[in-house]
Amino acid sequence: MEDEKIYVVGHRNPDTDSICSAIAYAYLKNKEENTEKYIPARQGKINSETHFIFKYFDYTILPHLIQDAEGKKIILVDHNEEDQSLKNIKKADVLEVVDHHNVNFSLGKPIFFLAEPVGCTATIILDLFKSKNITVPKHIAGLMVSSIISDTLLFKSPVTTQKDRIAVEKLLKIAGIENVKEYAFEMFSAKARIDKKTAEEIINCDLKEYDFNGVKVTIGQVELFNLDKIYGRKDEIIASMKKHIECRELKSFVLMLTNIDEEYSDLFIVAKKVCTIERIASAFGTQPQYNTVSNLEGVLSRKKQVVPPIQEVFLKKYSVNK
Ligand SMILES: [Mn+2]
Numbered sequence: 230m231e232d233e234k235i236y237v238v239g240h241r242n243p244d245t246d247s248i249c250s251a252i253a254y255a256y257l258k259n260k261e262e263n264t265e266k267y268i269p270a271r272q273g274k275i276n277s278e279t280h281f282i283f284k285y286f287d288y289t290i291l292p293h294l295i296q297d298a299e300g301k302k303i304i305l306v307d308h309n310e311e312d313q314s315l316k317n318i319k320k321a322d323v324l325e326v327v328d329h330h331n332v333n334f335s336l337g338k339p340i341f342f343l344a345e346p347v348g349c350t351a352t353i354i355l356d357l358f359k360s361k362n363i364t365v366p367k368h369i370a371g372l373m374v375s376s377i378i379s380d381t382l383l384f385k386s387p388v389t390t391q392k393d394r395i396a397v398e399k400l401l402k403i404a405g406i407e408n409v410k411e412y413a414f415e416m417f418s419a420k421a422r423i424d425k426k427t428a429e430e431i432i433n434c435d436l437k438e439y440d441f442n443g444v445k446v447t448i449g450q451v452e453l454f455n456l457d458k459i460y461g462r463k464d465e466i467i468a469s470m471k472k473h474i475e476c477r478e479l480k481s482f483v484l485m486l487t488n489i490d491e492e493y494s495d496l497f498i499v500a501k502k503v504c505t506i507e508r509i510a511s512a513f514g515t516q517p518q519y520n521t522v523s524n525l526e527g528v529l530s531r532k533k534q535v536v537p538p539i540q541e542v543f544l545k546k547y548s549v550n551k
Pocket of ligand 1: 307380
């Protein structure tokens with residue numbers, strides 16, 4: 230009998246870690262079980278940073294595009310929340326989860342669930358390669374090290390742990406990258422080039438949906454070397470964000486504009502109600518100016534520095550109303 234396919238997939242609007250960890254983990258599982266049934270998959274287009282990485286390592290096989298999980302065997306990497314996962318994920322057979330995010334997951338059976346508070350899924354996967362005694366090939370090491378560089382912003386982000394640094398050191402050698410700073414700069418530049426992108430592409434590049442006690446909010450992030458060009462297109466971007474919350478029936482859209490050079494973020498915020506914009510700004514102890522919160526110094530991580538304060542204000546709102 231032919232082996233049934235098992236799809237390894239990262240989150241919606243996939244970033245580099247979601248794409249590359251799916252590839253790396255599917256590779257590991259196939260080697261371990263001497264099979265080809267594990268298929269790297271993705272939930273959408275790869276971004277310009279991931280595109281650069283594929284080209285750099287001469288990797289040409291895009292993960293298989295899937296959208297509906299119904300009836301499929303699935304392994305989740307780099308996410309575990311239903312809101313960030315495939316359509317009908319509850320109707321799938323989820324076999325494993327390997328992730329580095331907040332755990333928000335329930336299933337009616339025991340599974341292999343590995344979550345570690347490190348900067349990147351690829352860091353966890355490297356451990357698994359080691360524990361199973363499987364060699365990391367050069368191109369996989371390249372994809373994995375790129376994931377860690379991307380998720381930790383080359384160690385600038387507060388999500389970075391010592392384990393991520395050690396993993397990068399090991400993987401750089403296998404991947405044959407000599408100058409990590411230069412390589413990271415090229416990677417980030419590929420992502421930061423927004424000239425040729427439409428407003429819709431810019432806002433969709435890296436966004437995640439959250440359900441804060443019934444309030445659906447999307448939080449996106451654009452990483453840039455300076456924010457001038459994005460402010461030059463502010464009207465267009467705000468319009469596109471408004472359209473997005475209408476289409477997906479969200480309460481609000483927060484877009485982090487992260488200056489990775491000077492290490493701060495501004496926020497563009499749109500919401501159905503002005504008071505919601507104010508509430509979100511209040512999470513950062515400030516008032517919004519024309520849909521904008523400026524100069525959040527040192528704020529680089531959505532997961533650690535933006536999601537928790539916003540979540541807190543929505544929880545507060547609910548406890549007051551109840
Ligand atoms: Mn990740």
